[in-house]
Amino acid sequence: MGHVTSLSTGPADTPPSSIVARDLRLTLGSGASAVEILRGIDLTVPQGQTLALLGPSGSGKSSLMAVLSGLERASSGTLEVAGQDFAALDEDALARARRGRIGIVLQAFHLLPTMTALENVATPLELAGMDGARDRAEAELAAVGLGHRLTHYPAQLSGGEQQRVAIARATAPRPVLIFADEPTGNLDAATGEAIVELLFARRAETGATLLIITHDASLAEKCQRVVTLADGHIANDTRG
Numbered sequence: 001m002g003h004v005t006s007l008s009t010g011p012a013d014t015p016p017s018s019i020v021a022r023d024l025r026l027t028l029g030s031g032a033s034a035v036e037i038l039r040g041i042d043l044t045v046p047q048g049q050t051l052a053l054l055g056p057s058g059s060g061k062s063s064l065m066a067v068l069s070g071l072e073r074a075s076s077g078t079l080e081v082a083g084q085d086f087a088a089l090d091e092d093a094l095a096r097a098r099r100g101r102i103g104i105v106l107q108a109f110h111l112l113p114t115m116t117a118l119e120n121v122a123t124p125l126e127l128a129g130m131d132g133a134r135d136r137a138e139a140e141l142a143a144v145g146l147g148h149r150l151t152h153y154p155a156q157l158s159g160g161e162q163q164r165v166a167i168a169r170a171t172a173p174r175p176v177l178i179f180a181d182e183p184t185g186n187l188d189a190a191t192g193e194a195i196v197e198l199l200f201a202r203r204a205e206t207g208a209t210l211l212i213i214t215h216d217a218s219l220a221e222k223c224q225r226v227v228t229l230a231d232g233h234i235a236n237d238t239r240g
């Protein structure tokens, strides 16, 4: 039987990596209008690490997150995420690989307006074929302090509550990786702080890797590692 090797398998005493990116490049457009957005990203993120992604507007943070989370395909380079070779997978296989392994929290919440809080959390679990989806969703909403808001629609919830639902939705499948793109960007300072506490608490409980885009220095300080992008490449990489 062939021996299966994996980029993410290190020596026995080092934790496995949840992201191994080598010379990732992303070019949008073609010919004279081609724009190189990611210019050779090398990044290894151990499982369970909390990492803040900083950088000026337009430096490529959201683009990098889109590639690492499998929403956008890199133009070249190698990428292994949660033990899966993302560069080699076709669209269907990539969608399957992402399902349940990757949770995403965005600035604008992105809840489905026609679904209740419970349905927003349960539906992805059902689509992933998980048993007891509704019970799991209910428990997850209780864990983010929304056990009393199960049947509310997004429009009936405050921004902070909507972001709690989005966090419950992201963590319910027990992903190995959580991506958050400015999760407090649409919230006032106090609500944002509570959301950050919650996100870190849920991450700690699930052991997921957390990669978070932020402009907020105090949020970056909470992370074990801070990676700064500039003009499509990593300009700085510091561990706390």
Ligand SMILES: Nc1ncnc2c1ncn2[C@@H]1O[C@H](COP(=O)(O)OP(=O)(O)OP(=O)(O)O)[C@@H](O)[C@H]1O
Pocket (backbone or CB within 6 Å): 028, 029, 035, 037, 055, 056, 057, 058, 059, 060, 061, 062, 063, 064
């Ligand atoms: N679909 C696209 N076509 C062409 N250029 C794009 C496209 N999407 C993004 N860009 C460009 O890629 C660069 C990086 O954008 P990206 O959104 O990744 O930056 P960012 O660091 O996340 O910025 P911000 O902090 O403002 O969200 C920008 O110059 C942007 O204009």
